[in-house]
Amino acid sequence: MKYFGGSSEAQEKRSKVRVRVIAQTLRDLIQQSSDVIVVGHKEMDFDCFGAALGISRIVQSYGKTVRVVTRSGGIEAKLSGAIVKHKEILDTNHHFINETEALEDLKKDTLVVMVDHHIANQSNAQSVIEKAKKVVVIDHHRRSGDFSFNPVLVYVETAASSTSELVTELVPYQTNLVSFESAEATIILTGILIDTNRFRNRTGSRTFEAASLLKKYGADTYEADDLLKDDFNDFEMKTKLLKNCEKKPGGILISALNDGSVAPRAILSQVADSMLSIKDVEAAFVIANIDEKTVALSARSKGKVNVHTIVEKMSGGGHFSAAALQRENTTVVKLKEELEEALKTYMEEEEHKHESHLA
Structure with missing residues (x-):
């Protein structure tokens, strides 16, 4: 099952x-x-x-x-x-x-x-x-x-x-x-x-x-x-993650921090939440090292994009509007590439569903 x-x-x-x-x-x-x-x-x-x-x-x-x-x-x-x-x-x-x-x-x-x-x-x-x-x-x-x-x-x-x-x-x-x-x-x-x-x-x-x-x-x-207030180090890390945002089709934002920095796990989800406050952004994904051996991903959605389905394709889990995963022995670059493939597959599936409804 x-x-x-x-x-x-x-x-x-x-x-x-x-x-x-x-x-x-x-x-x-x-x-x-x-x-x-x-x-x-x-x-x-x-x-x-x-x-x-x-x-x-x-x-x-x-x-x-x-x-x-x-x-x-x-x-x-x-x-x-x-x-x-x-x-x-x-x-x-x-x-x-x-x-x-x-x-x-x-x-x-x-x-x-x-x-x-x-x-x-x-x-x-x-x-x-x-x-x-x-x-x-x-x-x-x-x-x-x-x-x-x-x-x-x-x-x-x-x-x-x-x-x-x-x-x-x-x-x-x-x-x-x-x-x-x-x-x-x-x-x-x-x-x-x-x-x-x-x-x-x-x-x-x-x-x-x-x-x-x-x-x-x-x-x-x-x-x-x-x-819930941030100390200066947390504020600095959030600023760094927000500066790394890339805009993708469909109102998607991805921030992948690949400079060797280690971010506290909780900050990833907080930054993803912040990214949703940007106009026309439907979903946000944040990727970073949370320790020397582990890379984590946090995803948030306003409700149109099913981030759970996307992250599930990468063996993660969560909710329709909030999902996450963490993995050892990988890199930020590799996880970002995997996310982009999962996003591409998801968008194709959604387009197919839309065409089926119109047929």
């Missing part, structure tokens, strides 16, 4: 009845488990970490022991700064561990909750997922294939803005009172802000409802904005 990118952007048509059922099922699984371990993806970002905090708080409301894997797999730089800033509050309210500790804590009745990803090898605790007897998946990315494990609950909603939104929606349907510190609510809101490009993309009424609930818990929008 294979899964392919959809031909249109996912629309908000989720049922609140389903949210209630998922919330109740999650509650039952938590209560039937000895303890819970929450795992995120490698290079954990605000959305992933915010969702993990939300699950941790839900589990705590039922009096169960919960641990969150954050000390393996890497953390995005700005999130790392936020964690340091709120270290006392976070360490007081949550138990953060690494993959080795999680494996040692794993028991037959442990419930493992994967947030913001659904592929085991993307996890910051892959070995835990592979050995766990009970795994829950909560994600907003399109399914890219069959699971390599057997989940007991799958909650994948591609119409949602973020996993932080999905987890926030589960909170009011819990039978026990779930509480958040203001700092925690702010971090979860920051995850939503990033994944929606400050409510510009993939934003529905449910996104604002989730943000409103977080605001009631004390989320600080000014601090959330401050957490």
Whole structure:
């Protein structure tokens, strides 16, 4: 069985009845488990970490022991700064561990909750997922294939803005009172802000409802904005990437940085978002080294160009309007050439579809 990118952007048509059922099922699984371990993806970002905090708080409301894997797999730089800033509050309210500790804590009745990803090898605790007897998946990315494990609950909603939104929606349907510190609510809101490009993309009424609930818990929008501000080095790198833009037919912009520079992974998507603000640009692709051995690509679209289908041709993944990939042992030049071929194929396929409709 294979899964392919959809031909249109996912629309908000989720049922609140389903949210209630998922919330109740999650509650039952938590209560039937000895303890819970929450795992995120490698290079954990605000959305992933915010969702993990939300699950941790839900589990705590039922009096169960919960641990969150954050000390393996890497953390995005700005999130790392936020964690340091709120270290006392976070360490007081949550138990953060690494993959080795999680494996040692794993028991037959442990419930493992994967947030913001659904592929085991993307996890910051892959070995835990592979050995766990009970795994829950909560994600907003399109399914890219069959699971390599057997989940007991799958909650994948591609119409949602973020996993932080999905987890926030589960909170009011819990039978026990779930509480958040203001700092925690702010971090979860920051995850939503990033994944929606400050409510510009993939934003529905449910996104604002989730943000409103977080605001009631004390989320600080000014601090959330401050957490996302660039330092001078980030600003300089963004400027360099924007200077490297090339305009292609069909409103496509490509920025490929081939000067040996290493860019933080998160900056690629932020630059792609910025490129969409240029008039007549429909899709943006940014390619750069994120370390000495790895080249990454980030893609964004206004909604006409299906960047997921394009990047999927290169073995990447994501959404209709947001996709990405990273690859070792290649170069920026090679990945750019591969992207141009994938774009050419996509444009030909779209032209063929258009001609078929006219026939």
